[in-house]
Amino acid sequence: MEPSDQQLLIERIGRTLLFFCGLATVIWFIPDWAREYQLPVQQPTKENRNVDFDLLSILKQLPDQPLHDEIIDGVRFIRYQLKNPPPQAQQIREILTEQSIENYHIIIDDIDHEIYIYIHGILHIRLLLIKQRVVPDPPKNATPMIAIVIGGLGHQNNKDITEHPIPLTLAFSPDAPFSISLAERSAQNWHEIIVDTRGLNIVQPEQILPFASGTLSQKPSKKQHENLTSLFPSFTQTKNPLALLTKKHLDIPSLIIQSKQQSIQDGFSGFLIEHDDPELPIVLEWAKKAQKEGFLIVMASEFRYRNVHHKQEPQVPATHE
Numbered sequence: 001m002e003p004s005d006q007q008l009l010i011e012r013i014g015r016t017l018l019f020f021c022g023l024a025t026v027i028w029f030i031p032d033w034a035r036e037y038q039l040p041v042q043q044p045t046k047e048n049r050n051v052d053f054d055l056l057s058i059l060k061q062l063p064d065q066p067l068h069d070e071i072i073d074g075v076r077f078i079r080y081q082l083k084n085p086p087p088q089a090q091q092i093r094e095i096l097t098e099q100s101i102e103n104y105h106i107i108i109d110d111i112d113h114e115i116y117i118y119i120h121g122i123l124h125i126r127l128l129l130i131k132q133r134v135v136p137d138p139p140k141n142a143t144p145m146i147a148i149v150i151g152g153l154g155h156q157n158n159k160d161i162t163e164h165p166i167p168l169t170l171a172f173s174p175d176a177p178f179s180i181s182l183a184e185r186s187a188q189n190w191h192e193i194i195v196d197t198r199g200l201n202i203v204q205p206e207q208i209l210p211f212a213s214g215t216l217s218q219k220p221s222k223k224q225h226e227n228l229t230s231l232f233p234s235f236t237q238t239k240n241p242l243a244l245l246t247k248k249h250l251d252i253p254s255l256i257i258q259s260k261q262q263s264i265q266d267g268f269s270g271f272l273i274e275h276d277d278p279e280l281p282i283v284l285e286w287a288k289k290a291q292k293e294g295f296l297i298v299m300a301s302e303f304r305y306r307n308v309h310h311k312q313e314p315q316v317p318a319t320h321e
Contacts, residue, residue: 058095059127062088067130067251076125079249085129089113092127112249128249133257136264138294144263147270147300148287149231149244150280151196151216154179158275162186166287169231169270169300171196171216174208187211192299194229213301216272229301233272241303245271252279256286260295268303 059078068079082088089105092115096103102118117125138144149169150161154176161170162185169192172179183193187210194214195205206212206228214229215221220243221230234243245259255271262269273283287297 058092061091061095062129075123077128078125079128079130081130081132081254083132085113085131089115089129108249114249130249130254133254133261135257135260138264142267143294143296144260145268145296145298145302146259146263146290147244147268147298147303148283149194149216149270149272149300150275151198151272152275153196154182156275158182160281160284161275162191163189164191164284164287166290166297167191167299168287168297169194169229171231172209172212174200174202174205179209183209183211192229192301194231194300229304231270231272231300241266241268241270242300243270245269247273247277252277252282256283260293263295268298270300270303 062080062082064080064082066078066080068077070077080088093103093105096115096117102121104116104118106114106116108114111131113129115125115127115129116123117127147169148166149171151171152173153161153170154172154174155178157178161168162182167190170183170186171194172183173196187193192213193209193211194216195202195208195212196216197205198216198218202208205215213227214231216231218232220232220240229242231242231244233246234240245255245262247255250258252273255273259269259271273280290297
């Protein structure tokens with residue numbers, strides 16, 4: 001290689017190394033530049049300040065203190081229990097509309113009201129106005145029946161549930177580690193065993209667990225089996241005895257009252273509570289004293305048997321010869 005070619009090669013290598021060194025330096029200091037740079041802070045306008053202030057004044061229109069007030073993911077959940085929610089909801093909506101605050105109104109089960117309040121297009125508050133539940137006196141000539149269904153069992157060794165003295169309907173997850181042993185123990189204590197198939201696709205779920213006599217599914221089963229108790233959560237009011245009331249926006253005391261009302265009206269009702277619900281001890285304790293209040297706690301299969309026993313034969317029109 002000629003001396004001139006060597007010199008040219010050395011110069012090219014030097015420029016290349018210099019370029020990469022400069023590039024590495026730039027990359028090294030980019031994070032510092034990014035940390036030092038701050039987006040301009042938007043100054044609160046008069047409109048923003050008025051919105052926050054007006055929301056506080058709107059909440060003061062309600063006569064009672066909230067039962068629950070919690071902020072989850074930036075959204076404030078406020079729950080009130082009122083004697084007559086409709087006029088209160090209408091009054092709040094009128095105030096919001098006058099102040100040009102975006103809001104939407106939802107009626108839940110024709111009883112409770114929920115107002116979504118948006119600020120600058122972002123959900124800011126969910127306001128629940130729940131009607132106070134009042135339990136009527138049980139009829140003297142009959143004992144209303146209530147089934148308590150506990151779902152999602154089998155993940156923990158829940159002796160307080162499996163050894164409970166009142167008959168319960170216990171739904172076990174088929175893939176949970178304690179399901180088989182707990183199902184056997186629960187059956188020995190006269191509880192009803194069903195398989196929690198919510199989110200699963202199982203052809204014959206009753207064969208998965210010992211003593212299982214039914215299922216808890218997400219939706220009502222299209223094929224009803226006469227020898228199975230096919231329960232499902234109820235999202236709307238229904239007289240189907242196998243449809244279970246759920247907490248939704250209610251607390252457990254309100255759910256128990258609602259279940260009492262339905263059992264007095266229809267003769268039976270049932271509600272679903274999950275095994276890890278923090279209010280489950282309230283349910284277990286109430287089940288022990290329910291009979292003194294005039295309500296009989298039964299297994300959910302009682303509803304199915306009741307329907308079978310009271311099933312009316314189709315009337316055949318008389319024929320004249």
